Amino acid sequence: MIAIPFQPEIAVLVIPVVAAAVLAALPGYRIAARLNVLASLLTLLAALSLFVTKRPETGTYLFVDDLNIVFIVLNTFVGFTASLFSASYIAHELETGRLTPANLRFYHAMYQIMMFGMNLAFVANNIGLMWVAVELATLTTVMMVGIYRTHEALEAAWKYFLLGSVGIAFALFGTILVYLAARPHIGEGDDAMIWTLLVEHAAVFDPALLNLAFIFLMLGYGTKVGLAPLHAWLPDAHAEGPTPISAVLSGLLLNVALYAVLRFKILLAANPDAIGPGPLMMTLGLLSLIFAAFMLYRRRDIKRLFAYSSIEHMGIIVFAFGLGGPLANFAGLLHMVMHSLTKSAIFYAVGHVAQVKGTQRISELRGLTESHPALGWGLLVGVVAIAGLPPMGIFMSEFLIVSSTFAVQPLLAIPLVFGLLVAFGALLLRVTGIAFGEPTGSTAPAQASYVPLFAHLALVLAAGLYLPSALVGWFQHIAGILG
């Protein structure tokens, strides 16, 4: 027998595909949920082994570098905890009859295909392949957002599908323009779409074509990131789909699109005559931050509230990367990781809360810390973290972003801090009402799995208290790549 060498970058793609095929054929939902968890765990282990195994050679289609390892590990980790949460969440959905066993079979298979799409987008070295992967991940989430088949879910999925398709069409047009810019210098065919070759030769590309390409790519993938004014799909998709999918959307899918934007930002930065991508990214980032911060005040639906908070944080992250420089990039990267962990933790809590109380309306959620202490305090700690209070990790990354803004563009720090404060006020205002006061609604104990929720919160707290120097060194190295 010939030993097949273990290749983690292949494994993170193959495991989800095999799992999806099995899950699509498996009738029982209990075993399917467990298998989903197992497959996600195996994918996570494969991703972690990227650290220890030898870095594979850069191929025509796949590659691994320091930047995408962060994304892959984060993606598979949250994918794993979300599958744990999902296992306890869907059992309840089945009992209340919101989902049928047939729905669940579809749901689990889609979950793994989505993981495959996202992992493929990260390891793709070909910008065409990356586009296909992002589109695949989007289409699977569209299907899952519409899974409840209610009026609202259908409208949300339809809106998501239409806006997402327009975004993805722009992104493809931008990809074609990049190819056109590369063709005279790299030659026809596959080579002119390989990202590593593109970056090597980017200095001699036609800057005008690159500029136009970046605008299309920024608009296209920016729609997926949820940047204002292209965010309209995001709150609906978060509010109407199953909560595990809201967690995955906020924590992971937005990062996938962000990753694509970053790749092309590096490409543009390698060309001295092209426009700096910074100003465009900073403008869209600040716009999203301030817009979403004000929108937070008028939310009545708890999942919508946190969806707008995701827009706000993606705005901050895009702003940080747009600002550039070692410190801002470092802070942006850290903020992205912290946001993914915190936001998915919040959605884990919100999912169980909504199930126990039977409502997502903020006005009907009161006194959670009394009726359901674990969920209530978990949610409260999550919101305190996402609002940017010390000692949580988001405080640190926001602090770094603000201080690096002061160092580079002091005037821009004013709208940035303003937006942060407005959002902070809105979140605390809402969460005090939800967490404290006279309990309303059902006080039945929640059938919840607390492990994913508190594991995420513990990580965020730990990062706020102490960042291991190995991690800092690693992130600093990546910040250097991002330019």
Added chain:
Amino acid sequence: MTSLSFDIAHLLAGGLVLVSFMMLYQDRLSALINVYALHALVLTLSVAWQAQVQHAPHLYVTAAIALGFKAVVIPLVLHRIVRRLGIHRDIETVVGIGPTMLAGMGLVALSMVVILRITPEADPLAREDLSFALSVLLLGLLVMVTRRNAVSQVIGFMSLENGLILAATGARGMPLVVEISVAFSIVIAFIVIGIFLFRIRERFDTVDVGALDSFRGERR
């Protein structure tokens, strides 16, 4: 490249823009579907011509997909859906036909100005194709925003995808991976749409997206 082959390529790409304009003023659903079939047919000719002049036989595959799938199968299926739903009645356009046509002309002018200015050094066929492709893309977007009916929004989206294929084939030597993936994505998109139409029908007995709008925004 001889001037004749250039002119024919130009003619076909320009024809695609014209057919996109025809979509803007169709006020009956079945007529719109027929215009879409014509759109796909012109795309087929254009792609096939590119395959001929670029000596790129793989583009014939893209042309065949455009012809078989987009010009024949999809229109037939859409006609079937429309008949089954009994919605042969007029399309309600959000904006009138006049302003829509004016907006379309503005968009075409915009894409010409943008692309032709930016690419003076690129090879002429590629840059003209690109400007036509961007026009088709923007016109498809216009169809999507001016219609309220789910079926016509889908047609707008598919014409937008046709613009993307025109751009991809105009870029000489673009790898086949991309063309197949584009065709593939259309298949997926169509499945998605099919499911959606089915579900919308199941719930509302209408495919008028306007009926969904009442649920927009916050639940009260």
